[in-house]
Amino acid sequence: MNMRIGAWAAGLAMAWAGAAVAAQGFPDRPITLVVPFAAGASADGIGRVLAQELSTSLGQPVIVRNQPGGGGAVGLMAVAHSQPDGYTLGLGATGAIAINPHIPNAAPLKPNKDLAPVAKLADVPLVIVAGKRTGYKNLKDMLDKARAHPQDPIIFGTPGQYTAQHLSGELLARMAGIRMNAVPYRGSGPAVTDLLGGQIGVAVVDLTSAYPHIKTGDLVALGTTGARRSAVAPELPTIAEGGVAGYDAPAWMGLFAPAGIPPAAADKVSAAVKAALAQPEVRKRLINLAAEPDYMGPQDFSRFIARESNRWEQLLKSINQR
Numbered sequence: 001m002n003m004r005i006g007a008w009a010a011g012l013a014m015a016w017a018g019a020a021v022a023a024q025g026f027p028d029r030p031i032t033l034v035v036p037f038a039a040g041a042s043a044d045g046i047g048r049v050l051a052q053e054l055s056t057s058l059g060q061p062v063i064v065r066n067q068p069g070g071g072g073a074v075g076l077m078a079v080a081h082s083q084p085d086g087y088t089l090g091l092g093a094t095g096a097i098a099i100n101p102h103i104p105n106a107a108p109l110k111p112n113k114d115l116a117p118v119a120k121l122a123d124v125p126l127v128i129v130a131g132k133r134t135g136y137k138n139l140k141d142m143l144d145k146a147r148a149h150p151q152d153p154i155i156f157g158t159p160g161q162y163t164a165q166h167l168s169g170e171l172l173a174r175m176a177g178i179r180m181n182a183v184p185y186r187g188s189g190p191a192v193t194d195l196l197g198g199q200i201g202v203a204v205v206d207l208t209s210a211y212p213h214i215k216t217g218d219l220v221a222l223g224t225t226g227a228r229r230s231a232v233a234p235e236l237p238t239i240a241e242g243g244v245a246g247y248d249a250p251a252w253m254g255l256f257a258p259a260g261i262p263p264a265a266a267d268k269v270s271a272a273v274k275a276a277l278a279q280p281e282v283r284k285r286l287i288n289l290a291a292e293p294d295y296m297g298p299q300d301f302s303r304f305i306a307r308e309s310n311r312w313e314q315l316l317k318s319i320n321q322r
Helices: 002-024 042-058 070-080 094-102 139-148 164-176 188-197 207-216 263-277 280-288 298-320
Strands: 031-035 062-066 088-093 115-124 126-131 154-158 180-184 202-206 219-224 251-258 292-296
Touching (some): 042 088, 042 115, 042 251, 042 263, 070 094, 088 094, 094 164, 115 298, 154 164, 154 188, 164 202, 202 207, 263 280
Antiparallel strands (some): 126 219
16 A cells, blocks of 8 residues: 555656646647637637737747637636646636636536636726616616616616626616616627617626717716726726726636646746736737736736635625525
């Protein structure tokens, strides 16, 4: 028995040593970046900007592979099942990382066990918008109506049930003490279309989908979901400014590796991400994609995810108990 334990320990030590040696020479071949969303989407643009910058700084090609499905979970499951050597990375967003693990019948991805956070990349601003027929000029108008008629909930469109947009609306209802009922659509685009047509009065959507119509005056921005004004549209007030103190619920995106990646490899990639996000031109390109650069290293990002996961888990429990 002792001989077997000794052999196992020796083998484990050799594996660790081998991983350390491999990490020292990392990377020495191309890296695959899995983007778990369709080509042409905002997340795809973010991934391609990141891939270009990492290719330059790491000295190896970073090849983007789109693998959509399951709200971003399918591509991340492929990452999780890859060799944990740093040569397969993936983008992960709020839904797949912090929300889906708490939803019944969700994709079988366990981010806290299957993936290693490498770097937070950006916040992705969301916005609550109203159609012109509602007569709302600001968030206060909507809140006043909801409080004056508590028997009539505010109906709001979302890009889908249990998305970050849906839960941002639910959080607003809870913090403001009003009733809001969500109507799920197949994406922000269809929700915006029905807003413009007057089929619904309010929606919580990606800022990119609504912003062109806000600028023309066809939609009214009631508030963005972050704690501070969006760099994409700094003229728009936040929900907190509109009367819901302490509200803060932006979507976000980060970079992940399979669990077990050598720390030296993760740190090297993370440092390259930090350097890229510090470049004014890169920041400008990401802001043009409605993403606000917000770097965090592996440890800080891991703690951030834990807080986010706990927050959305508690909100989901309250929703499902209604």
